[in-house]
Structure formats: structure tokens, C-alpha cells
Amino acid sequence: MKKFFALAAVACMALGANAQKLGGSLGLETTHLWRGLEVSDGLTVDADLHFEAKGFTVGLWGGRQIDGSYKEFDYYASYSAKGFTVSLWDIYNYSADYSINGGGTGLDIFNYKSHETNHFLDLGLAYNFGAISPCKLNLSWNTIIAGRDYDPVNDKKQLSTYVKAAYTVYENEHWTVTPSIGASLKFAGDAKSNFYGGNHKAYVNDICLNASYKLHLGQKYVMPIGATAMWTPEFKTGHLGVSVTLVNF
Secondary structure (H helix, E strand, O other), rough: OOHHHHHHHHHHHHHHOOOEEEEEEEEEEOOOOEOOOOEEEOOOOEEEEEEEOOOOOOOOOOEOOOOOOOOOEEEEEEEEOEEEEEEEEEEEOOOOOOOOOOOOOOHHOOOOOOOOOOOEEEEEEEEEEHOOOOOOEEEEEEEEEEEEOOOOOOEEOOEEEEEEEEEEOOOOOOEEEEEEEEEEEOOOOOOOEEOOOOOOOOOOEEEEEEEEEEEOOOOOOOEEEEEEEEEEEEOOOEEEEEEEEEOOO
């Protein structure tokens, strides 16, 4: 947790510089898909609020299913330069079904105690080859470094990791089409599973086809619409999600 606030503090100092920007968005999703998982299975509202300055970003992200069965509130900080992005997310899913102790202290947003908290810290590194070349490949690596990621057999921190490769195969003024593949593994623990479930320590989480369309309403207003088809080989399931960004500033 100290690492997260240290990174956030550095980003906040950068916000005092020139060219700082306040931004945010409000959107709707038919389902919330994340790293091979269907986290919510119904209409979901998501919102983002962030500050940007000189490559630094600090922000808040939240999502809630209309019926209240899924609820999430995250803090994040990142820094981007020359195609590289390093990020740290404090992800807090406080849905009752995700509580690690049946809705007790795990749902306390201020509780970061091991084996009690519903928080987990996700450290990521990504590189966009398109920043320096025509190649439209994006690679990312994310590891859970703290929080609710314990092996159920020997109670060790698993350091569950998710890696992803995405490549934009088509792009014009309106459309962007990007297939991707993601896989997970863990570096500790004896159980034949990792943070993302499944029956193996390492496996392909998801194979996705992502498409987005910029719907122009009038001369200035643009409403991005996205669709994701996601196949999960480990669970032998598939999901189709549609999203729309209602407000983006």
C-alpha cells in the first residue's frame, strides 16, 4: 500500500506543473468484462475522474451494476513516456459475492489487513510499439503485488500475473478493430489455480475481438461505442459485451 501512495504522491507533485488537465468519463456497459472474467452480468454504469500532467495521471474509477450486485471503486496512478506506461491500481470490489469473509471486514474500504481486505494492488508495465514505429502492437504485464491474492493450499502470496498482447488490424476515422490474447500465471503457491480461477497455474485467460466506433452527433459531440467478443478457453465460455461512453471530457 505504501508503494501506491508513494507513486500517487509523485504524480500529485507533477500536477502542480503547467499543462495539467482534469478529465473524466461516464459510460454504460451491458456487462463488465475483465481479463477473461465476466465481473458483472448486467447493465453497468462506470465512471472515471482523473488529473493529468506531464505524463502523470492519478484518478478514480468506479463501476456499479444497475441492480447493485456488482460494485467497484478503484484508485490508480500511472506514468507514460515514449510508448512505455507504468501503472499501479488499488482495486476494491466491494460486491457481496466477492467479499473474502462473507461481507464482514473485507467490505471495509479502509481495511488493508492481510486475509481480511477486499483490496488488491495491481502493478503494470505496458509498451505501445506504435509510439516509435508503424507497428500497432501493444504488450502489457500486470502482477498483483499485495492484497487478496493468497494460495488456498499453503497461504502464500501467489503474485498472480496477467500478460496480454493486442494488435490493431484496422483503423480509420470512425472504426478501430483490435484482436487480443491474454494469459495468466503465478509465481508462488501449490494450488492448481491462480487469482483468476481455473484449474491450472498458467493458462490462456481470454481471446478477444474488440471493435470501437466513433459516432459523431453534430459537429462537436462524439459518442464512442465499443463491442467485445471474449472467449475463455479455461472455462469454455464466451461473452459479448457492448459499451457506450455518454460523456467524455
